[in-house]
Amino acid sequence: MTTNLKISLGIGAVVALILALIVAAVVVFGGGRAETPAAVSSGQAVPPQFLVREDSHRLSTAADGKVTLVEFLDFECEGCGAVFPHMERIRAEYDGRVNLVVRYFPMPGHRNADLAARVAEAAAQQGRFEAMYTKLFETQPQWGEATESKEAFFLDLAEQAGLDPTAFKRDLDAPTTAERVKKDQGDGLALGVQGTPTIFFNGVLLDVEPSYDNLKAKIDAALRS
Template identity: 70%
Template structure:
């Protein structure tokens, strides 16, 4: 075999390898795009990503006919506006719907991630639901601040009756921050781009999550 032929064959092998790599990543990109398109089109998303074993479930339906999953940011004003609608829905359909909360603090909020860790720390003491409500009920007092509201959140922890030594330890524990990031990672996989993002029976809602819209969807499913 001549030297020129060896060089030619070597170049051909390299080019073939490059083409193979492009093909693999091109296929991956196409599948990722299809997944995002499915979510945007209102199609169901992977259940194992939407709800994890350690996700916070505030309401449970025995028949499993209706499941709402909300990716939220406690500092998000839109989430604060949706909160009373969700509470009204939960009260009216108690025992008939499942409602799951996932963390998705947005980068533009100074205290969003901290508030999520506060809620998670409260959850360690089985007080997640109480803290969830407190954070939204007091949002106007701490939201949109440029400074840390840890002192304010500490007072909330006292109000919901937490063991404060355990609360402070859990608040700064790496596992707590990791738990919040895990929800965020799942949200990104599901093409969550803002808050609140709500999934109704596995499909992302495209209409406003008002009481009336949610009620209409729930009634239609429960009546079927």
């Protein structure tokens, strides 16, 4: 093999590596909602091991397991904020009859999305995940889309929720909390999630807008079957 050929092959390998890294960056760091891969959007059930983990946060649990809704969300996402009241209405009406599971999927384009996910997880360490989940969405207009860190706001929010501030700050900064958020993100990426909110209904990507009426219709049909 000539020296020029060796150099050409070496350059080609470097270019291929760079292109692969660019593609990966687009998948992981691209903001907003993108097209979901065909494997997920085909209407086929996705691998269940990536949908719900043993430590996933459940807002409602049903003994019969006929209906399971899994939402990959970003607390700073306005779309997730718009879906929140619909999910809350469903939760209230079908409490104990459906499984409602929340997974973290903070988008890199949102300055405080990852921090907010860690805030929710730190609250979970004190048994207050649901309370913080609600507060984060209810106060989203006050902190969402900020260009600076809103940690001080979240620390105050934790105190308002009655959390131990010292323990909360410790858990907020703990590497295990960040790892917990990353684990949810990893599962979402494995399922083809590229934006939020992304909702799975009984293991299949939701094929309608997540309005109260649409969710109710699908839930009632599944419960009757």
